[in-house]
Amino acid sequence: MALNILSVAPLYQGPAIHGIRVRTEAPLTLAKPLTPLAPSKSKLTTIEAKRIMSVLDEAIYKVELVTLMSYVESHPEALEGILQEDIMSVMKEHMDLCQVLLENVDALQEEEMRLRQEEDAEERWYQDRHLSIQLHKANLQPLMQEVQDSSKNVLRVLICDPRATKLLQVQAPGRSAEAQHFLQSLTELRGYLFEKLLTNPMEMKEKAQFIQDITRRNKQNQELIDSLENEVTARLKNRDTEVEKENFVIQELKNHLHQVLKFSENSLLRTKQEAEKQQKVDFRASQARLAKIQQELLMLHSQYHNQVTENQEVEQALRKKKYKVETEIENWIQKYDTEMGEKQDEYEDLESIHKEEKLQLEELRQQHVVLVEEFAQIRTEREINSKKRMEAEREMLRMVRAATLIQAVWKGYLVRSMLKSKRKKKKRGKGKGKAKGKVRK
Incomplete structure (x- = not known):
């Protein structure tokens, strides 16, 4: 119940938080908004x-300055020789008031906890305790007002002395997680408010339209997702039914296989x-056959024994025959050697004669080549002479024909010229006769 009235958490928790930017003079920069919703x-x-x-x-x-006060409360000796005495006195008064407020709040929380644990006690005693808690809460209001006034006084003193503010910011290493979260929320609020102030009504309308389009697309996508999920569930159901059918078929096959195994075992036994x-x-x-x-x-x-004895007798006869044949073969070989020696001598004689005849043949071939060349030369000369004679005869024949033709043409020309002269004379004689007749008439 006391927490509903006031919840004061420690504003400093040691140097666990670093890198928190402390505001000095420059304002905080806004994060770049999205391109479709960016103001003009x-x-x-x-x-x-x-x-x-x-x-x-x-x-x-x-707020940044107030959240640094917890460091001064936990480390008062760090700023004793640095800050002025009036500032330190104001800060000490503020810290004393905060300490008193925290003690009262802790006492109120303990009483409420004790009251929750003793709810089964007498009703009158419970009402008295509840009334005392209400009075305690009422007494906290003036104390809270004093803390607020003290905070304003500390801020006024620090703002009037920028040097002390900078020293406090340098000495304080960080803030608590709650204070940092509160500052981040204020920074986000500043960014949102800054964007609102930059946006005109037309841009607000466009932004609203953009959000509506996104919402509509999201709705369409959600409908598509729902339809796909329904389709997936239907497919899964179909798959389950198919799996059940396949399991049934597998069970049937197993039963059939079991029956086949039994039948095979029986047939194997038979x-x-x-x-x-x-x-x-x-x-x-097999015993009978054996x-x-x-x-x-x-x-x-x-x-076998009988055959061996017979074969031995035959072998003796064949051996004798073989010895006889071998002696005959040796005689034939000796005879062949003597005859071949004679033939070899005869062959050598014939070979010498053949070589002599071969030399003679080579000489005759050389003479034949010379004669062939002479004969070829004579034949070429004869051919040339015959060609010349034939050409002369052809030329003579051509000249005779040409002379005959020329004579015939000349004779024709003479005959035609004589005929022309005779015709002219006749024409002249006729003309004179006609003239004389006219004169006579």
Whole structure:
């Protein structure tokens, strides 16, 4: 119940938080917005907007200073010789008030916890305790107001002395997680407010339209996703049914396989029994065949001995025949050697004669070549002479024909010229006769 009224957490938790940017003079920069929703302006133009932003920047700056006070509370000796005495006194008063407020809040929380644990006690005692807690809460309000006034006084003193502010910011290494989260929230609020102030009504309308389009697309995508999920579930159901069918078929096949195995075992047993029976029958038959084969073997042994004796006699006869044939062959070889020696001598004589005749043949061939060349030369000369004679005869014949033709043409020309002269004379005689007749008339 006391937490609903006031919840004060420690504003400093040691040097675990580093790298937190402390505001000094420059304002915080905004993160770059998305391109479709970015405002057309980058700076504030109206005085009202600038005043709003300056008020928010000042509030963030004061919050940054207030969150550094926990370091002064936990390390008062770090700033004793650095800050002025009036500033230190104001800060000590503020820290004392904060300490008193925290003690009262802790006591109130303990009483509420004890009251929750003793809810089964007497009703009158419970009402008295509840009334005392309410009075305690009412007494906290003036103390909270004093803490607020003290905070304002500390901020006023620090803002009036920039040097002390910088020293405090340099000495304090960081803030608690709650304070840092609060500052980040204020920074985000500043960015949102700055973007709102930069955006005109037309851009707001476009942004709303953009958000509606995104929402509509998201809705369409969600509908598509739902339809796909339904299709997937249907496919999964179909797959389950198919799997059940396949499992049923597999079970049927297993049963059939089991029956086949049983049948194969029975058939194997029958086959084994039949094979044993057949083996016994075959063994008996083989024993009978073995006895018969042994008898045949004895008979063959006796035949073998008889055949060996006969073959030995034949071999002796063949050996004698072979010796006789070998002696005859040796005689024939000796006779062949003597005859071949004679033939060799005769061959050598013939070879010498052949060489002499070959030399003579070579000489005759050389003479023949010379004669052939002479004959070829004579024949070429004869051919040339015959060609010349034939050409002369042809030329003579051509000249005779030409002379005959010329004479015939000349004779024709003479005859034609004589005929022309005779005709002219006749024409002249006729003309004179006609003239005389006319004169006579």
